[in-house]
Amino acid sequence: MARPVTVGLDGSDESLAAAGWAAHEARSRGAPLRLVNAWPGPEQTDLTPGREAAWQYWSERALRSARAELDADQPETTIVTAQISGLPAPVLLAEAERAQLLVVGSRSIGVVAGFFLGSVGLELAARSMTPVVLVRADGHEERHGDVVVGVEPREPCDDILEFAFDAAARRDGVLRAVHASRVPAIRGDAPWVVDVGLNDARKEAEHALGEVLAPWRDKFSELRVFEEVASDSPARRLVAAAAGTALMVVGRGPRRVGFGPRLGPVTQAVAHHAACPVAVVPQR
Template sequence: MLRPIVVGLDGSPESLAAADWAAREAQRRAVPLRLVTAWIWRPVDVPSAQESEAQKRWAQQILDEARENLTARHPELPIQVEQVSDLAPRALLGQAENAEMLVLGSRGHGAIAGFLLGSVGQRVLARAETPVVLVRAIKHGTVEGAQSVDVDQDGGAVVVGIQDRDEPAEALLEFAFATAAARGVTLRAVHAWSRPPVFAYNPGSVPTGDEDTGDEARVEEELLDALTPWRQRYPQVKVVHKIDLASAAEVILQASRDAGLVVVGRRTGRPALGMRIGPVAHGVIHHAVAPVAVVPHA
């Protein structure tokens, strides 16, 4: 059974943009699309029966209108809709368990302001066991919404940030390569490296230009070795790579200026404090212009 791409809808322009992005991605991957609303929004809500019915009708209207609009643009795409009577974070996490990915809308202001996450998005990102993609509604003039999404952006490269070149996360690379293959675009693999800490404390140990070049060549060779099995598994994907002596988030953001999607990892094997998702993912999410996929991995 094919796993669907799930979208959380709340009627906002951001969630409609997310649904539009997800529909295109589902069609490329030949998987169903599922639109989900959760209509109990806050733990303190104790709605009367009349209010509860009004919420249900409102949620159903959002789903029906979104399905109608998406079906008109993607008539062959199977689209499911579902109301979940639960708090939004719990509902979305439950839906994500058996999904190909979960797609959420995120507020963004201006060309470089990146993504602004509400509490729902933060909770879901920190706890989801499946990739979560954040999509902004892009303004054109004074209109913001699903119809304003820049469809041509899908043709940009997929950028993946690889933090551990010795043991790269399989889930991260699988998602990045599969996405690039489905889109028929280049995969841009980037990696930030740094000199051993001893150089910061012992001026006499700072490498010469030749030594520094040798270190960079070794790092590049290790990155290429990490990518080799995935190149073999996805021979149709053109892969370019870049290493840089800078912070990981900075390297990823520099490479993603004209990207169609940015893919970063989030470690699940260590306990998280609150709703933290890691400094690299946090930095990319808050400054990237392109949609961002956060892939959990051990």
């Protein structure tokens, strides 16, 4: 059996939206859907027997209810459920190792956003070696349509591009490959010197983007691909490009910063602010 599309489910509106998105994704991949609920259980020492029993009851109820609704909506998709004792992040990270995709709900709280039980979604996106998709209950969602991928040609990006090309092909949509960078400093007083410098920088960026896309264009020859090079903040340009799209794909490198795994500033900004589902793909 194919590896599943796994979704973290806690009964919240965000996690139910994630489950609905994951069900359609599983169907398009010909994969089973696995609904996972992590509940504290005996690991949480301050959980009284009464509270533990209540938590387990509501966990089971959330899984049953979600499965019944998804079975009715996607009768051809194999759906399995799992209730696992443990904290959400380690449980879902372990599940991700056996999945082809991990899907979690995300919520936006003003300027600073947290995901799936606070910061769990953020931790999953930063640590999982399986692609993680963040889905909002209040976000714009298109089942079919364009896919946007953020590309930095100077960095390894084959895993990111493979995910994006495949996603666009399965949606019978268009892939928009976006590379944005701030305007470089051009030395020179004469306006024509600045204009020539900017034009050269743009041509160089267009050439680099075309080169990294070329092998994937050959592999997905029937897919329509549009390239976009912008002199702008990468985060701002990608967030703007997310409007009205089916999926935004961004990458996460293997680097670790500070006291733990972190998303890069562009990926984190997109995950926080994009108005569509966001796939965070680790580049190995």
